Every structure is written in C-alpha cells, then in structure tokens.
Amino acid sequence: MPGFELIGQEERDALNALMDEGGVFFAHGFDAKRKRYHVRELESDFREFLSCHDALCVSSGTAAIKVALKSLGVGFGDEVITQGFNFIADFEAIIDCGATPVVAGSDDTLNMDPAQLEGLITDKTKAIMPVHMLGVPARLDEIFAIAARHNIPVIEDACEAIGAKYNGRYAGTLGAAGVFSFDYGKAITTGEGGLVILNDEKMAVTARQYHDHGHMNLPDIPRGLDRAGVAGFNYRMSELNAVVGKVQLKKLDYIVAESGKRYKALDQGITSGVYKKRAVPEGAEPAYDTYIVEVADAQIREHAIQLLGDMGFGTKNLPDAMNWHCSVFWDHMGFDTKTQAQLDTLALLERQIAIPVMLGKPVEDFAELAVALNGLTG
Known part of the structure; x- marks a missing residue:
C-alpha cells in the first residue's frame, strides 16, 4: 500500500x-x-x-x-x-x-x-x-x-x-x-x-x-x-x-520489489507455531502489500494486535475494518448475508491479523517485528 x-x-x-x-x-x-x-x-x-x-x-x-x-x-x-x-x-x-x-x-x-x-x-x-x-x-x-x-x-x-x-x-x-x-x-x-x-x-x-x-x-x-x-x-x-x-x-516495479523484501522478512522470520501463514496458490506471486497470519489463540491474537500498535505497524482491515470487508455485516443491501458460507468466512477472518507492508519502515524493522511476534505466548 x-x-x-x-x-x-x-x-x-x-x-x-x-x-x-x-x-x-x-x-x-x-x-x-x-x-x-x-x-x-x-x-x-x-x-x-x-x-x-x-x-x-x-x-x-x-x-x-x-x-x-x-x-x-x-x-x-x-x-x-x-x-x-x-x-x-x-x-x-x-x-x-x-x-x-x-x-x-x-x-x-x-x-x-x-x-x-x-x-x-x-x-x-x-x-x-x-x-x-x-x-x-x-x-x-x-x-x-x-x-x-x-x-x-x-x-x-x-x-x-x-x-x-x-x-x-x-x-x-x-x-x-x-x-x-x-x-x-x-x-x-x-x-x-x-x-x-x-x-x-x-x-x-x-x-x-x-x-x-x-x-x-x-x-x-x-x-x-x-x-x-x-x-x-x-x-x-x-x-x-x-x-x-x-x-x-513508473514506480510500481520498485514498489513491488521493495515490498517483497519486507514481506519475505516476515514470512521467513515468523517461526512460532501459534501462527498459521496465509496460503499463496502455486504459480502465484503476491503484490506483497500485506502479510496475514491466522492466530487461533484469542489471547495471543490480542497481544499481537497490541504489539503491532506499540511498534508502529498497526493492522490493515483485519481486524480494524471488518465491517467494510465481510459481507455478513451488509444487511442494509437487501440480500441474504447469513448463509453458512458467509458465517464461516466471518469466523475465519476473526482469527486473522493483517500486517501492512510499508516502505517507510526498513526491512530490519520487519525482521524485528517477526522476532517480537515469535516471543508472544498466552
């Protein structure tokens, strides 16, 4: 982003x-x-x-x-x-x-x-x-x-x-x-x-x-x-x-390349088993603007969100803008928002944390963030 x-x-x-x-x-x-x-x-x-x-x-x-x-x-x-x-x-x-x-x-x-x-x-x-x-x-x-x-x-x-x-x-x-x-x-x-x-x-x-x-x-x-x-x-x-x-x-190639370095610092650095990394399809290369992990333990997830705030990263959409990114919340639009698929999606998203990848922070900061996340326990 x-x-x-x-x-x-x-x-x-x-x-x-x-x-x-x-x-x-x-x-x-x-x-x-x-x-x-x-x-x-x-x-x-x-x-x-x-x-x-x-x-x-x-x-x-x-x-x-x-x-x-x-x-x-x-x-x-x-x-x-x-x-x-x-x-x-x-x-x-x-x-x-x-x-x-x-x-x-x-x-x-x-x-x-x-x-x-x-x-x-x-x-x-x-x-x-x-x-x-x-x-x-x-x-x-x-x-x-x-x-x-x-x-x-x-x-x-x-x-x-x-x-x-x-x-x-x-x-x-x-x-x-x-x-x-x-x-x-x-x-x-x-x-x-x-x-x-x-x-x-x-x-x-x-x-x-x-x-x-x-x-x-x-x-x-x-x-x-x-x-x-x-x-x-x-x-x-x-x-x-x-x-x-x-x-x-003209800046897009640079943006993707530099974002990729920061994304990969998180991907390689997060090693704790409490985090499940988002799957990337075979043959796909992300745009690298956001890194997402699933955290099943609600207490660790809250601690991770707090850590992201304290370290100046924050989150992106998950969890801070769920109302605008999950169809369960859109009853005002006149379609059935409570199908099982949508309720299951909400439950899945409530376990995710989305970390924004910003070029204003050096790669080293993302590596340090990974180490800090690894240190969290319930």
Missing part, C-alpha cells in the same frame, strides 16, 4: 506541466487548448505494462467494477458469484446493476473457495467475480476451469493486487475482464481512480461508451454532435488523476 508514500517532486512536476500545457483537466475535447491527452496516454502505458488487449481508465475502482459488469450485460434478474471476504464495492456494483450477489466462502488463501463455486451456479449466473484480496491471487486455475465448463465469464477484482502475478501474467488480465483501484491506499495511487481490463473487443467498446455517457466518440465529428451507442453514465477519469498515474506506474 505504499503508493502515497512515494508521492514527491515527480508528481508535483507532472501536475505543473499539465497547467503549463493548457490546464485542461477534462479527458475529452478542448483540442485547441491542450497539447496532450493524458488519460489516453495512461491507458496506453497500462496496456504496455500489463500486456493486455484494452485498458480503460475510470474514476474509481468501484466504477471499474460497475463498468466491467455492464460490459458483460449484467442486469436485472442476473446473479453474480463473488466472495464473502471482499470490499463492499463489489456488492454495491452488483446490486446497482439490478443483479443479486451470490456469496462463496474462503479457502486458506482467504479468497474464493473453488470447492464451493460449482454448487452456487444457476441458470441465472451471469458472471463469476473472484477477488484477489490484500495482494494474493485467488486459485484461478480451478475457478477458470469451473467457469469454462459452464460457459460463464470471469471478472477478476484485482483492486488490491496490482503487481501480483499468476502463472507469469499479471493478476487482473486473465479473465474476460479485470479491475484495479488507484485510491489513496493502494499500491499506486491517482488519489481516486480505477482501471478496467477488457479482453474482448465488443466488451471493450461497450465499456468505453458506457463510462462516458454512451459517447461513441466517432472520428471527425465534434463531441457535441457525437452519438450515443449505449445508455451510459459518467465514470471518467480526469487528466489530473492521469498525470499522477503515469508517474506512479
């Missing part, structure tokens, strides 16, 4: 340059007042970096989810299978499309349990949306195999996993669609912003039109005379966000 830690002179210079070249903050039109189209350039940068078919910049990760769902035609009466350990945005987007979320529990990766997936598929299932929570990819081989048997598209929610890989490819680029978030707490940030990855040309066209009030952006036609291809909405990214994003993307 260190994107905001590295905001500095480069981002300031990029914003000042935007002002000097005309100060157009809008991503479309105003050709005579501007020299560049930064949102389009950022999309091109992401296509190259991620080696994907199409990349569409949008206003937030939540918007990215909604646009991806719309590109698949998700609507009233449909069902979308996702997971109980999540962020509330996935459920908000599904419900906002008029569809119903169907919730799978988690396996030892804390992501979607493929063993539960097939039993949740019905003739109403329009999409399957695994979420790569806190930097670790889900078991995509099994999920894709089940989806393929039923001819159901997969949307990867990689909002918390930019930079993670699965079988050598970037998480978020393997499904029919993928989504990323660049809010202020993500590995790279544009302040607010998101990205939609589309691997089908028809979906890509629909998404691009939908996020821009339906604009077809027909060539050689002024924007005011343009036509609408679909009923759309406004989920556009601004040029302000894009210029920051272009700078931050």
Whole structure:
C-alpha cells in the first residue's frame, strides 16, 4: 500500500506541466487548448505494462467494477458469484446493476473457495467475480476451469493486487475482464481512480461508451454532435488523476520489489507455531502489500494486535475494518448475508491479523517485528 508514500517532486512536476500545457483537466475535447491527452496516454502505458488487449481508465475502482459488469450485460434478474471476504464495492456494483450477489466462502488463501463455486451456479449466473484480496491471487486455475465448463465469464477484482502475478501474467488480465483501484491506499495511487481490463473487443467498446455517457466518440465529428451507442453514465477519469498515474506506474516495479523484501522478512522470520501463514496458490506471486497470519489463540491474537500498535505497524482491515470487508455485516443491501458460507468466512477472518507492508519502515524493522511476534505466548 505504499503508493502515497512515494508521492514527491515527480508528481508535483507532472501536475505543473499539465497547467503549463493548457490546464485542461477534462479527458475529452478542448483540442485547441491542450497539447496532450493524458488519460489516453495512461491507458496506453497500462496496456504496455500489463500486456493486455484494452485498458480503460475510470474514476474509481468501484466504477471499474460497475463498468466491467455492464460490459458483460449484467442486469436485472442476473446473479453474480463473488466472495464473502471482499470490499463492499463489489456488492454495491452488483446490486446497482439490478443483479443479486451470490456469496462463496474462503479457502486458506482467504479468497474464493473453488470447492464451493460449482454448487452456487444457476441458470441465472451471469458472471463469476473472484477477488484477489490484500495482494494474493485467488486459485484461478480451478475457478477458470469451473467457469469454462459452464460457459460463464470471469471478472477478476484485482483492486488490491496490482503487481501480483499468476502463472507469469499479471493478476487482473486473465479473465474476460479485470479491475484495479488507484485510491489513496493502494499500491499506486491517482488519489481516486480505477482501471478496467477488457479482453474482448465488443466488451471493450461497450465499456468505453458506457463510462462516458454512451459517447461513441466517432472520428471527425465534434463531441457535441457525437452519438450515443449505449445508455451510459459518467465514470471518467480526469487528466489530473492521469498525470499522477503515469508517474506512479513508473514506480510500481520498485514498489513491488521493495515490498517483497519486507514481506519475505516476515514470512521467513515468523517461526512460532501459534501462527498459521496465509496460503499463496502455486504459480502465484503476491503484490506483497500485506502479510496475514491466522492466530487461533484469542489471547495471543490480542497481544499481537497490541504489539503491532506499540511498534508502529498497526493492522490493515483485519481486524480494524471488518465491517467494510465481510459481507455478513451488509444487511442494509437487501440480500441474504447469513448463509453458512458467509458465517464461516466471518469466523475465519476473526482469527486473522493483517500486517501492512510499508516502505517507510526498513526491512530490519520487519525482521524485528517477526522476532517480537515469535516471543508472544498466552
């Protein structure tokens, strides 16, 4: 989660340059007042970096989810299978499309349990949306195999996993669609912003039109005379966000590499049997922004949480933001939140501690933290 830690002179210079070249903050039109189209350039940068078919910049990760769902035609009466350990945005987007979320529990990766997936598929299932929570990819081989048997598209929610890989490819680029978030707490940030990855040309066209009030952006036609291809909405990214994003993307490899050193210091240093380490699927490489352990002993868990606070690390989402990351708490959204899979997910999450990996702390501090955690007893 260190994107905001590295905001500095480069981002300031990029914003000042935007002002000097005309100060157009809008991503479309105003050709005579501007020299560049930064949102389009950022999309091109992401296509190259991620080696994907199409990349569409949008206003937030939540918007990215909604646009991806719309590109698949998700609507009233449909069902979308996702997971109980999540962020509330996935459920908000599904419900906002008029569809119903169907919730799978988690396996030892804390992501979607493929063993539960097939039993949740019905003739109403329009999409399957695994979420790569806190930097670790889900078991995509099994999920894709089940989806393929039923001819159901997969949307990867990689909002918390930019930079993670699965079988050598970037998480978020393997499904029919993928989504990323660049809010202020993500590995790279544009302040607010998101990205939609589309691997089908028809979906890509629909998404691009939908996020821009339906604009077809027909060539050689002024924007005011343009036509609408679909009923759309406004989920556009601004040029302000894009210029920051272009700078931050150049820092991503460094961020992942340096985060990895700190993550591995914990992984190698925590040796006490009271901690069960989060599973990482074979062939997966995390984004390394969060390290999670399970602690069955409630007293040791409380002591560990206190230790993290005392040493200046704190926790990330588990346990400090459970209400926003577990579907059991979302009764206000009008779906059944108390299925056994969701209750089991809550019980699993209540045993976890998520340690944020920050670049502001040297690797040695994470090694010292591991030693301190090993010393805790009931």
